[in-house]
Amino acid sequence: MNDSIIKVNLSKVFIGIDLAKETHVAKAININGELISTLSKLDNSIEGFQMFDDWVQNIIRTIF
Structure with a gap:
């Protein structure tokens, strides 16, 4: 049981988006706060x- 809980927790990804008027930036981090990927200059x-x-679909394929 504990192994499955750990596996679920380690597979979480958080995506943050900095929204601006024209151009946005997105970053993905894992549960440990480590940067997984950055998407800059998103129109x-x-x-x-x-x-x-x-970009999100690629992260899903890579991580999971």
Whole structure:
């Protein structure tokens, strides 16, 4: 039981987004606060959202 709890806790990823008027920045960290990935210069557009979605999906494939 404890092994499964530890495994779930270690697989958590937190994504923070710094929203600005035009260009945004996103970072992903693990539960230990270690930087996993950064997405900089994310535009405020549908293309920017698609880039963000692709970035998140890549993190999911890599981590899990």
